[in-house]
Amino acid sequence: MTSPTNQPPERKDEKVIMDAGDISRAMVRIAHEILERNKGVKDLTLVGIRTGGVHLAHRLVKRIQSIEGVQVPIGELDITLYRDDLALRKDQPILRKTSVPFDMTNKVVVLVDDVLFTGRTIRAALDGLMDLGRPEEIQLAVLVDRGHRQLPIKANYIGKNLPTSRDEQIRVLLEESGEDDRVVILKG
Amino acid sequence: MSLKRKDLLSLASLSADEITLILETADSFKEVTGREIKKVPALRGKTVVNLFFEPSTRTRTSFELAAKRLSADVINFAPSSSSVVKGETLLDTARNIEAMQADIIVLRHSSAGAAETLAQGVKSSVINAGDGWHEHPTQALLDLYTIRQRGMNFQGLRVAIIGDVSHSRVARSNIYALIKLGAEVRLVGPPTMMPCGVEKLGPKVYHHMDEGLRDVNVIMMLRLQLERQGRALFPTIREYSRLYGLTAERVRLADAGVIVMHPGPINRGVEIAPDVADSLSSVILDQVANGVAVRMGVLYLMSGANS
Numbered sequence: 001m002t003s004p005t006n007q008p009p010e011r012k013d014e015k016v017i018m019d020a021g022d023i024s025r026a027m028v029r030i031a032h033e034i035l036e037r038n039k040g041v042k043d044l045t046l047v048g049i050r051t052g053g054v055h056l057a058h059r060l061v062k063r064i065q066s067i068e069g070v071q072v073p074i075g076e077l078d079i080t081l082y083r084d085d086l087a088l089r090k091d092q093p094i095l096r097k098t099s100v101p102f103d104m105t106n107k108v109v110v111l112v113d114d115v116l117f118t119g120r121t122i123r124a125a126l127d128g129l130m131d132l133g134r135p136e137e138i139q140l141a142v143l144v145d146r147g148h149r150q151l152p153i154k155a156n157y158i159g160k161n162l163p164t165s166r167d168e169q170i171r172v173l174l175e176e177s178g179e180d181d182r183v184v185i186l187k188g
Numbered sequence: 189m190s191l192k193r194k195d196l197l198s199l200a201s202l203s204a205d206e207i208t209l210i211l212e213t214a215d216s217f218k219e220v221t222g223r224e225i226k227k228v229p230a231l232r233g234k235t236v237v238n239l240f241f242e243p244s245t246r247t248r249t250s251f252e253l254a255a256k257r258l259s260a261d262v263i264n265f266a267p268s269s270s271s272v273v274k275g276e277t278l279l280d281t282a283r284n285i286e287a288m289q290a291d292i293i294v295l296r297h298s299s300a301g302a303a304e305t306l307a308q309g310v311k312s313s314v315i316n317a318g319d320g321w322h323e324h325p326t327q328a329l330l331d332l333y334t335i336r337q338r339g340m341n342f343q344g345l346r347v348a349i350i351g352d353v354s355h356s357r358v359a360r361s362n363i364y365a366l367i368k369l370g371a372e373v374r375l376v377g378p379p380t381m382m383p384c385g386v387e388k389l390g391p392k393v394y395h396h397m398d399e400g401l402r403d404v405n406v407i408m409m410l411r412l413q414l415e416r417q418g419r420a421l422f423p424t425i426r427e428y429s430r431l432y433g434l435t436a437e438r439v440r441l442a443d444a445g446v447i448v449m450h451p452g453p454i455n456r457g458v459e460i461a462p463d464v465a466d467s468l469s470s471v472i473l474d475q476v477a478n479g480v481a482v483r484m485g486v487l488y489l490m491s492g493a494n495s
Contacts, residue, residue, distance in 0.1 A: 078216065081228040081488075095216035095488075131225045 013187045017170075018160060020181035023143065026159030027056070030141050031063035033157050038108055041068050043136065045107045047075040049125050050096050052114030055176040056143055060112060075100030077111075082124035104133035110157075114172040116142040119153035144183055146170050191489040195307040195314040198323040199365040207332065207365055214333050214478070214485035220257065221481050231258035231491050234291040238264045239282065240317070241297045246452060246476070247317050247327070251294045254483035258491075263290070278302060279309045286310045292490055295319070313490040321355055327451055328361030330482040332369070334475050335406055338447055342369035346443070348400050349391075350376040350432060351410030351459055352421070354383045358451045359410055363391055376400035377410075377432060380421040397432050401441040409434055409450045412459045425458055435461045439469060447471045 048057030173179035300320030394400030
């Protein structure tokens with residue numbers, strides 16, 4: 001007997017790289033790494049980059065709470081206004097609100113995103129954070145690092161290193177967006 | 189949903205979805221205006237020209253601040269000290285400005301249709317900042333934003349617009365937008381201040397203020413244009429104030445959670461009593477503050493469509 005699942009059948013051009021268990025284990029490991037590196041939760045804050053990063057940041061906050069018994073402050077960052085390709089786009093990207101309801105001054109901010117690719121999103125996020133305050137330190141946590149950096153940016157915490165070719169697409173699907181948790185690679 | 193338009197000339201020409209997109213975009217900019225550093229790089233490298241043929245401090249400053257907070261370069265063009273006094277036409281003035289790589293021209297003009305004429309003649313995006321008695325779309329958008337900010341839903345919302353509707357471009361833009369969004373619009377004022385056949389656009393017309401105010405959720409007062417008083421639209425200011433001035437007593441006829449709006453500048457003691465203008469139900473200063481966020485939203489959306 002098979003267990004009930006909403007998992008859609010894998011498409012021919014799609015390969016599942018991480019399933020729900022892999023994502024969950026990666027989150028647990030990253031939560032421990034964050035606590036180890038920062039020696040606990042003192043001055044620790046998390047900021048997720050909309051949209052996937054926000055979901056993952058909330059998961060990390062829950063994991064950290066289950067380990068330390070403390071809920072660390074969490075913020076949500078929309079980087080649209082800081083993108084370097086706004087003038088090149090034909091359509092306006094949809095703006096979403098930034099909400100960082102705590103003072104970042106002298107705090108350690110762990111920036112969270114789902115996929116690290118060219119590094120341009122993180123560059124924009126760093127600019128956005130700097131406009132909101134002056135953190136003592138900014139660290140970066142990502143679920144997947146797929147390479148192809150165009151800027152000198154490196155993550156501190158990585159769920160999975162995934163060497164890809166430029167024409168492949170990586171999609172992180174999460175329960176919070178109405179999907180089953182999985183990371184898939186699509187051939188270009 | 190995106191706003192795929194070169195220009196913002198009127199709310200009559202926008203769909204309900206497009207209006208909602210602008211209000212939602214303004215929401216993001218409201219967050220920016222609440223920050224310590226109220227500036228984002230979205231319009232870096234773009235040039236915005238404020239071309240104001242009519243005097244305006246509030247609207248021009250609001251557009252200027254909005255453009256600067258988006259990191260655009262801003263030029264304020266004052267026709268009184270330019271070649272316009274030497275006989276240059278509006279279109280020639282604008283083409284010269286465009287030749288200086290202006291991306292967006294914000295136009296205020298005393299003639300209805302000036303913004304549209306300009307938009308047809310230049311490649312730059314044109315934003316109408318008030319054209320004659322025609323429309324003033326960004327003022328109406330900030331009114332709508334302020335209503336939404338109070339948690340009110342437009343569907344079924346009862347809005348009374350009170351005063352000189354005939355000469356009010358703000359009222360006209362609001363009528364178009366509110367009806368599109370599903371609100372019930374009541375126009376209140378003397379017959380001499382009501383445009384002929386305005387009922388065809390959808391609003392109900394009232395000449396007795398107490399009737400028009402009953403159970404409304406929003407009261408939008410219009411400025412009594414004292415400079416037009418000489419045109420015999422009403423016998424005396426005192427009589428106008430008695431019949432159409434908003435007093436605390438009249439506010440009580442409206443819904444308990446009513447908000448009072450005014451596009452400014454207000455004539456205290458004429459169209460609005462001082463205690464009403466300063467009351468908790470007054471959102472007049474919110475309107476001014478929201479103006480910057482709404483105009484940031486409009487400039488941002490126009491800039492995207494232009495590229």
